[in-house]
Amino acid sequence: MALLTNVSLKLKKERYKFLCATSSSPEGYGLSFPKGVGMPKIIPHAGARCELPEGEYINFSGPIEYVPLEPGKKYYRCVGVESVPAGAYWTDVPICTIDQVRLELAIKNEWNGDHGVVILTPRKSIAAWRGKIAPQRETQKKNHYLPGGGVQYWVDTQELTDGCGSWEILKLSDVY
Numbered sequence: 001m002a003l004l005t006n007v008s009l010k011l012k013k014e015r016y017k018f019l020c021a022t023s024s025s026p027e028g029y030g031l032s033f034p035k036g037v038g039m040p041k042i043i044p045h046a047g048a049r050c051e052l053p054e055g056e057y058i059n060f061s062g063p064i065e066y067v068p069l070e071p072g073k074k075y076y077r078c079v080g081v082e083s084v085p086a087g088a089y090w091t092d093v094p095i096c097t098i099d100q101v102r103l104e105l106a107i108k109n110e111w112n113g114d115h116g117v118v119i120l121t122p123r124k125s126i127a128a129w130r131g132k133i134a135p136q137r138e139t140q141k142k143n144h145y146l147p148g149g150g151v152q153y154w155v156d157t158q159e160l161t162d163g164c165g166s167w168e169i170l171k172l173s174d175v176y
Helices: 054-059 098-104
Strands: 041-043 060-066 075-079 116-122 128-133 151-155 165-171
Touching (some): 054 060
Antiparallel strands (some): 060 128, 075 116, 116 165, 128 151
């Protein structure tokens, strides 16, 4: 485990040797589109401190609700070479395997090099929208999908600073 600072800067392989670069290779699961996927639907919230950009709706399946990150609770983000630790997408379930990254979180090779996990434990409430992860097409595959279905948080990255909480980075296989 290493503590992170400068969380808005891209991660470098020289510093975190376990990180992998993005790839245009297919993920290799070859699954068909999952059944029961709902259209994204925002549940209005009068006290929301941010809005979910319309272009992000496609990454959700079913209801999307305003649920800020809680102080003291751990949140997880998969990262690779050139990823920014303070990115928009998080989960509250520990990320432990590459299958979980691909299948439950539907993270494509071309988006993220993977093999690293950032853990944020906020000191204060952080504005976020929560919902079920939508399926994603596999990289370079027309009819193969990463099913998704896990829970994700889209976070207002303006609130993610070095001082908003404690930041750690671990190798994917070292997450407890």
